[in-house]
Structure formats: structure tokens, C-alpha cells
Amino acid sequence: MAEKKTFPEHVAVIMDGNGRWAKAHNQPRLFGHNAGMQAMKRIVIAAQESGVRYLTVYAFSTENWKRSTEEVQGIFRLIVKYVESELRELKENNVHINILGDYSMLPEASVRSLETLIGETKVNDGLKFNICLNYGGRDEIARAVNELTVKRMEQGLTPAECPVTEEEIARYLYTGSEHFGIPDPDLIIRTSGEERMSNFLTWQAAYSELMFTDTLWPDFGPEEFKQMLSDFGKRDRRFGGRKEEGK
Ligand code: IPE
Ligand code: IPE
Ligand code: MG
Secondary structure, three states: OOOOOOOOOOOEEOOOHHHHHHHHHOOOOOHHHHHHHHHHHHHHHHHHHHHEEEEEEEEEEEEEHHOOOHHHHHHHHHHHHHHHHHHHHHHHHEEEEEEEOOOHOOOHHHHHHHHHHHHOOOOOOOOOOEEEEEEEEHHHHHHHHHHHHHHHHHHHHOOOOOOOOOOOOOOHOOOOOOOOOOOOEEEEEEEEOOOOOOOOOOOOHHHHHHEEEOHHHHHHHHHHHHHHHHOOOOOOOOOOOOHHHHH
């Protein structure tokens, strides 16, 4: 049972609405993705300032490959640009970056940039900034099950003798102790008025508080973010228990 928190230790964000923002400004979709990157930088700073320990952002889903090649390649080019312009500041600010998702499927230049980003920030012990790239919650669970099956076969363990537990599955997710060791998100924010999960943190979101805003991602700023962090304290998280039992 998780303890009662008045402040979210882990905040996850579905950064949605770049395309609609671009359309509203009579610009191509990539213009919106570029503005989305700027919004992301502002939220990283706001998270640090507020004392959030883990910030996880959904940047590209396993389903986003369905978009045009132009848009997909453009998004990946923006990642390289982001790393080039931000690496120094992220290092100075002690930010530790992890990538959740199989980013090996991205173009070579993006993979190289991401590896630099991971390598150069891995000793940092400040904000844990997790970027979900080619990430899907179902894909993550399937990968975890495959990994734990291999481990169990090596150890000669069968479910009959030793049933697979929730803890065991969780351990092999990207967020699990076999990988990055990230706690479940306390708060998940989605911008742009859509109210769905779109395959984000499917396992980990079981008891997350959800907040939705109509603001399109490029317009989402520190003020609204900090208001949400403060509103989190008013939520009554019961985790299936009862209030009077102090949960
Ligand atoms: C979110 O913005 C960014 C990605 C999914 C990569 P969208 O591109 O989904 O923007 P809308 O939903 O079309 O407005
Ligand atoms: C979710 O947004 C994925 C990211 C923000 C990266 P989408 O725009 O892809 O989600 P749907 O298609 O509206 O569900
Ligand atoms: Mg969208």
C-alpha cells in the first residue's frame, strides 16, 4: 500500500496537441512539434524547481509510426536538435535522463544523440527525466514477460512450482528494478482535451491520479503545471482502502 502523499514524486505527461496547435497557427505540423519541444524544456525546469523527483514524458508512441514519413522523420530530427541545444544545460542542472522504449529503431543520428544524452547524464542525481520514445505500454508488458520467461527457464522455474507474481512482472518493465527503477506515477497529465491513455504506462497507471486540460501542449506552461501539482494535494487517494483507515 502506497503512503499518502501531498506532493507527486513522479509526474508523467502525455504531451498532446502539437498538430492542432500548428493548424491553429496556419503552420505545418512540425512547427507544432518544435513548439512542443520548447514547452517540454519549460516543464523540465518547472519540475526541477517544484521538487518533482521523476518526470516522464510521452514523446513518441509505438503507434505514432502510422503517421507520414515526413512527420516521423521530422520528430526524430527535432530530438537531435534538442540534444545538441540542451545537453550542456541538462548536465549543469544535474538532470539524469533515461529513455523508455526501444529507441534502436530510430534513425542512426537520433540513436547516437540519445546515447550521448544518456551517457553524459548518467552520473547525475537530480531530476530523473524519462523520455518515452517508441514506447507502448502493451509492448513494454510483452517485453517484460519475454524477459522474465527466459530468466525463469534458465533457473528451471515453472509457474506451477513458483507462480508469476505482479511484483515479478513489474520488475522487468522499463520502470522495474531490472531496468531503471522508477516508481509508479502519482500523477498523469494529458493536454489537448483528449481523455484517454493511448497506451501510456498501462501497467504503472493502475492507481495514478489523472488530470486533463484543454490547453494544447505548446501552450502548456509552468503556471498551469504548478497549479496541477498543488491540486494533487487535494485528491483523496484510497488505493482500494477506506479513508478512515488512514490510507
Ligand atoms: C503530440 O501531438 C505529439 C506526438 C504524438 C508525437 P500530436 O502530433 O498528437 O498533436 P495532435 O493531437 O495532432 O494535435
Ligand atoms: C499520444 O498522443 C502519444 C504521444 C503524446 C506521444 P497521440 O496523439 O498519438 O494519441 P491518440 O492517437 O490521439 O490516441
Ligand atoms: Mg495527438
